[in-house]
Amino acid sequence: MSDRFALVALPLPLATPYTYRIPETLGDRVVPGTRVVVPVRRRELIGLVVDVDVEAPGAAAKDVLAVPDAEPALSSALLATADWMAGYYAAPVGLTLKSILPAGMWGESQVIVSLRNGTRVPGGVAGELLEWLEARGGEAAVATASRALKRPLWDVIERLTRIEVVTLRVQPPDTSAAGLTERVLLLSDERPTLLERTTLFRRRPKQRQLYETLELLGGSASVRHLSEQLGFGESVLKALVRQGLAREGRSEVLRDPFADSPASPPPANLTAAQSSALTAISNLPPGEGALLFGVTGSGKTLVYLEAVRRALAAGQGAIVLVPEIGLTAQTVSRFRGAFGDEIAVLHSALSDGERADAWRRLRRGERRVAVGARSAVFAPVAKLGIIVIDEEHEASYKNGETPRYHTREVAAVRARLEGARLILGSATPSLETMVKAETKLQLLRLPERVGSRPLPPVEVIDLRVAPKVPGTGPVAWSEALDSAIVATLARKEQAILLLNRRGYAAFLQCPECGEVWQCPHCSISLTVHQAPAGLRCHYCGHEEPLPLTCRVCANLVQQMRGVGTQQLERMLADRYPGARIARMDLDTTSTKWSHQRILASVEAGEVDLLIGTQMIAKGLDFPNVTLVGVVDADTGLYLPDFRSAERTFQLLAQVAGRAGRGPNGGKVLVQTRHPGHHALVWAREHDTAGFLRQERVLRENPPYPPVTSLVNLLLSGADEQEVGRRAAEVADWCTALVERYRLPIEILGPAPCPLVRIKDRWRWHVLLKGPSESLGRVVRYAARRLRREGSTRVAIDRDPMSLL
Ligand code: ADP
Numbered sequence: 017m018s019d020r021f022a023l024v025a026l027p028l029p030l031a032t033p034y035t036y037r038i039p040e041t042l043g044d045r046v047v048p049g050t051r052v053v054v055p056v057r058r059r060e061l062i063g064l065v066v067d068v069d070v071e072a073p074g075a076a077a078k079d080v081l082a083v084p085d086a087e088p089a090l091s092s093a094l095l096a097t098a099d100w101m102a103g104y105y106a107a108p109v110g111l112t113l114k115s116i117l118p119a120g121m122w123g124e125s126q127v128i129v130s131l132r133n134g135t136r137v138p139g140g141v142a143g144e145l146l147e148w149l150e151a152r153g154g155e156a157a158v159a160t161a162s163r164a165l166k167r168p169l170w171d172v173i174e175r176l177t178r179i180e181v182v183t184l185r186v187q188p189p190d191t192s193a194a195g196l197t198e199r200v201l202l203l204s205d206e207r208p209t210l211l212e213r214t215t216l217f218r219r220r221p222k223q224r225q226l227y228e229t230l231e232l233l234g235g236s237a238s239v240r241h242l243s244e245q246l247g248f249g250e251s252v253l254k255a256l257v258r259q260g261l262a263r264e265g266r267s268e269v270l271r272d273p274f275a276d277s278p279a280s281p282p283p284a285n286l287t288a289a290q291s292s293a294l295t296a297i298s299n300l301p302p303g304e305g306a307l308l309f310g311v312t313g314s315g316k317t318l319v320y321l322e323a324v325r326r327a328l329a330a331g332q333g334a335i336v337l338v339p340e341i342g343l344t345a346q347t348v349s350r351f352r353g354a355f356g357d358e359i360a361v362l363h364s365a366l367s368d369g370e371r372a373d374a375w376r377r378l379r380r381g382e383r384r385v386a387v388g389a390r391s392a393v394f395a396p397v398a399k400l401g402i403i404v405i406d407e408e409h410e411a412s413y414k415n416g417e418t419p420r421y422h423t424r425e426v427a428a429v430r431a432r433l434e435g436a437r438l439i440l441g442s443a444t445p446s447l448e449t450m451v452k453a454e455t456k457l458q459l460l461r462l463p464e465r466v467g468s469r470p471l472p473p474v475e476v477i478d479l480r481v482a483p484k485v486p487g488t489g490p491v492a493w494s495e496a497l498d499s500a501i502v503a504t505l506a507r508k509e510q511a512i513l514l515l516n517r518r519g520y521a522a523f524l525q526c527p528e529c530g531e532v533w534q535c536p537h538c539s540i541s542l543t544v545h546q547a548p549a550g551l552r553c554h555y556c557g558h559e560e561p562l563p564l565t566c567r568v569c570a571n572l573v574q575q576m577r578g579v580g581t582q583q584l585e586r587m588l589a590d591r592y593p594g595a596r597i598a599r600m601d602l603d604t605t606s607t608k609w610s611h612q613r614i615l616a617s618v619e620a621g622e623v624d625l626l627i628g629t630q631m632i633a634k635g636l637d638f639p640n641v642t643l644v645g646v647v648d649a650d651t652g653l654y655l656p657d658f659r660s661a662e663r664t665f666q667l668l669a670q671v672a673g674r675a676g677r678g679p680n681g682g683k684v685l686v687q688t689r690h691p692g693h694h695a696l697v698w699a700r701e702h703d704t705a706g707f708l709r710q711e712r713v714l715r716e717n718p719p720y721p722p723v724t725s726l727v728n729l730l731l732s733g734a735d736e737q738e739v740g741r742r743a744a745e746v747a748d749w750c751t752a753l754v755e756r757y758r759l760p761i762e763i764l765g766p767a768p769c770p771l772v773r774i775k776d777r778w779r780w781h782v783l784l785k786g787p788s789e790s791l792g793r794v795v796r797y798a799a800r801r802l803r804r805e806g807s808t809r810v811a812i813d814r815d816p817m818s819l820l
Pocket residue numbers: 283284285286287290310311312313314315316317318466637
């Protein structure tokens with residue numbers, strides 16, 4: 017009998033998977049999607065079988081050592097999705113699977129062998145192993161057993177598994193073999209009040225951060241997670257224990273921090289528009305999709321809820337995708353309210369073990385609804401019936417590293433493979449999706465807000481001519497916005513103020529010679545921060561003290577330019593001294609769940625003015641918010657990216673949609689210096705369709721998506737000249753390819769990227785434009801031919817979301 021071979025992927029950046037021999041004893045169990053233990057150099061790792069009965073390799077192949085799964089870890093549909101991704105995005109299979117299968121499930125995970133009750137097998141190595149296991153409480157990592165008994169054990173274990181004397185399971189490397197326990201930090205029951213905290217944590221900001229992180233994580237967290245993923249040092253942990261605020265313990269499985277979050281029950285009756293959308297969704301042929309285009313406040317969430325409920329009633333499962341879990345706590349809690357224990361929330365704060373656990377439950381059908389950001393599109397939901405993508409236009413649905421997939425595209429492929437329905441929802445759909453709704457997607461509309469509430473009137477304030485309030489420093493503050501805030505405060509209602517620029521000021525400039533402080537590692541100006549004061553780079557995190565004099569001309573005065581959220585907060589505190597102000601931007605939300613803390617206090621009415629960056633534009637539903645002010649609508653208007661108008665429109669329309677959701681109505685004031693820009697003109701009318709019609713025409717000449725497709729070949733490296741030279745080579749290579757095959761592709765560049773340097777790496781790019789199929793051919797060749805050279809890397813970004 018001739019040998020059989022399997023192709024095994026590993027979570028490593030290998031161009032191709034390795035080939036292993038399948039021993040006869042394992043033959044029937046090595047099928048695509050199963051995890052296998054294989055030798056890699058001098059280690060044993062857990063890999064994933066991607067194909068069997070492949071050709072024998074040139075050199076002698078090593079043997080697959082064991083198959084710890086009773087059934088494949090990855091379904092054939094997910095394997096096929098991975099295959100499509102690897103092909104379409106030209107990414108190595110191993111890295112593609114790495115983005116699908118949680119880290120705790122393979123690679124360096126351990127195989128645990130446990131005794132089953134009953135049968136005894138006497139004598140030999142088997143008997144020795146069983147005795148040893150019994151002495152150890154019945155289970156241990158196979159690697160540990162091998163070391164203790166000083167011999168390889170896979171053969172023996174395989175036999176024992178077959179006669180059902182032992183069982184195998186895979187366990188993430190972060191949990192110990194005995195009983196799955198790990199060190200955890202738990203909050204003490206006596207919780208200090210906010211006031212007490214101020215004294216307690218005076219000059220101990222790290223301890224406070226840790227305390228509040230624990231609080232938001234539901235009162236406990238694994239020590240490993242706190243230190244490795246959230247960066248808290250052992251000393252901070254110990255200090256909190258010394259103060260009696262927390263204690264250490266061991267815990268079996270960690271609790272889901274969302275488990276106790278308040279769950280709101282859904283409204284009882286559907287509106288007419290909601291029910292006809294639902295009927296249309298139910299009538300979608302399996303594998304097909306729809307765009308749910310509903311204005312802000314039209315009740316899209318309830319449509320998702322009901323659609324998911326119907327899938328569950330039909331014995332199917334569901335995936336619900338949101339742009340970012342921390343920012344969409346309201347949506348998550350609505351789902352939890354409706355489905356309780358059926359839900360697995362996949363958020364980034366899960367430890368490897370918790371994530372692997374959630375996976376197992378979904379795969380077994382113990383949980384039937386997966387809710388999460390981008391990567392939850394790969395949740396192993398059994399009998400998948402529906403995939404919902406909320407706020408489908410959000411840029412965060414695009415993965416920023418290899419494989420550079422777009423969640424929407426992956427979801428469409430998976431839905432087709434599994435016969436699931438796909439629902440894309442937004443008040444401001446992307447132009448791509450809107451165009452698809454003319455052919456491939458069914459268009460469902462919710463044209464009105466629930467209860468026929470009007471959309472709030474939007475008033476555009478032309479900062480070039482509008483009367484301004486004196487004494488607000490560099491913050492351009494119109495009288496109109498000022499009096500609207502005063503009136504809102506007087507009525508005890510709430511206002512949201514958007515300023516999409518964090519920090520104190522965008523940059524520091526010498527008024528004498530014009531010198532601007534730049535990051536030494538990135539081609540970007542440093543942002544001025546206060547509390548703590550300093551100049552900071554928003555790309556690489558570089559920090560330096562605020563300079564007193566100009567480094568070029570030694571001039572004694574330095575000028576701050578471009579007002580940021582910190583400065584706005586200070587101005588507001590001066591001007592409206594009675595108002596309770598909260599700020600939400602990356603600086604105030606760096607600990608996990610801090611978003612929720614801020615939003616919860618807004619919901620509880622403890623905040624009058626909520627200011628923030630684009631974070632506050634998303635999905636919030638606060639009925640007492642009657643005023644939305646956009647402090648500067650122009651921050652993103654003229655970025656060198658063809659989507660800058662679309663992004664500005666979406667941001668304005670979304671933030672405007674936060675106003676007037678309750679019985680008191682509301683209005684929106686937008687300050688700008690470009691009132692004639694089409695993004696502002698259509699945002700004033702709340703007219704997404706109108707905006708997209710005009711934007712589509714603008715994308716025709718020069719052509720940009722969706723009129724054409726793009727591939728961005730991004731070169732980066734430490735040596736400026738080398739990167740430029742390589743970019744020219746890549747462009748030449750593309751030109752030759754395009755000519756040889758007469759492909760209808762236009763090649764732009766090589767050119768330096770708008771951000772020509774990030775983190776000490778120089779960046780150039782070559783942009784390819786043309787029909788998607790032709791680009792697909794180039795990408796396939798490029799994946800094989802364009803390799804890293806020296807320190808210069810080539811990234812292939814198909815359908816890029818940013819050209820910066
Ligand atoms: P969207 O996501 O479309 O902006 P939401 O789903 O947040 O809108 O709904 C807006 C508000 O309307 C929410 O407070 C929601 O509870 C309420 N709502 C939705 N549907 C109904 C309904 N059928 N009856 C009563 N209230 C509803």
